[in-house]
Amino acid sequence: MTKYYVLFGPPGAGKGTQATAMVEKYNLHHISTGALLRKEIASGSPLGMKAKELIENGCLVPDEVVEGMIESEFRTVKGVDGFLLDGFPRTLAQAEALDRLLAKTGESVTATVSIMIPDEMIMERIKGRALKEGRADDASEDIINNRISTYHKQTEPLIEYYRNAGKYHEVDGTGNIDEVREGVFSVMKLF
Numbered sequence: 001m002t003k004y005y006v007l008f009g010p011p012g013a014g015k016g017t018q019a020t021a022m023v024e025k026y027n028l029h030h031i032s033t034g035a036l037l038r039k040e041i042a043s044g045s046p047l048g049m050k051a052k053e054l055i056e057n058g059c060l061v062p063d064e065v066v067e068g069m070i071e072s073e074f075r076t077v078k079g080v081d082g083f084l085l086d087g088f089p090r091t092l093a094q095a096e097a098l099d100r101l102l103a104k105t106g107e108s109v110t111a112t113v114s115i116m117i118p119d120e121m122i123m124e125r126i127k128g129r130a131l132k133e134g135r136a137d138d139a140s141e142d143i144i145n146n147r148i149s150t151y152h153k154q155t156e157p158l159i160e161y162y163r164n165a166g167k168y169h170e171v172d173g174t175g176n177i178d179e180v181r182e183g184v185f186s187v188m189k190l191f
């Protein structure tokens with residue numbers, strides 16, 4: 001049966017870094033909605049132009065946009081043991097849409113792996129990443145603060161949602177990359 005893992009956590013928690021190790025070890029297809037949106041922006045598509053402004057203000061893009069991206073990845077990618085959703089769902093509506101989409105084929109989310117770090121560490125990590133990757137939404141403290149507050153308001157309620165479904169597994173994200181990877185793998189091996 002196809003596995004559907006949700007990789008959860010605040011911005012800067014290290015989801016992208018851990019995703020690389022996870023997809024390799026478990027033969028998963030990595031879907032990062034942030035990366036897909038940055039690709040749209042780079043291509044200059046109409047969708048990308050709309051997304052750019054929202055992203056660069058630390059806001060979320062509309063649910064339907066990312067839901068469509070997820071659906072199309074599920075439909076087109078074959079030959080993997082499962083999918084690793086990174087940065088999706090980010091709102092309750094997206095989580096419900098994901099459940100409905102999977103239910104159409106009698107499937108459901110396998111597990112949520114949540115990498116948790118405190119707010120103080122978010123700022124520090126993102127500023128470090130900005131030097132290496134040059135992402136526009138990493139460029140100023142104001143934008144980062146907006147993303148932190150967007151996370152608390154719109155995304156954090158998902159913890160309760162997945163906890164109620166018995167699918168929430170939290171990993172301490174404050175250690176080094178190897179330590180966090182150990183924590184992540186100790187959850188993955190349960191499924």
Ligand code: ADP
Nearest residue numbers: 011012033034035055059060061066087088090
């Ligand atoms: P980070 O994990 O550092 O926040 P991402 O690359 O996951 O970075 O996302 C970058 C930005 O892309 C988000 O701040 C948001 O504007 C947009 N985005 C990504 N995923 C979603 C989503 N599921 N719903 C709405 N907007 C999204």
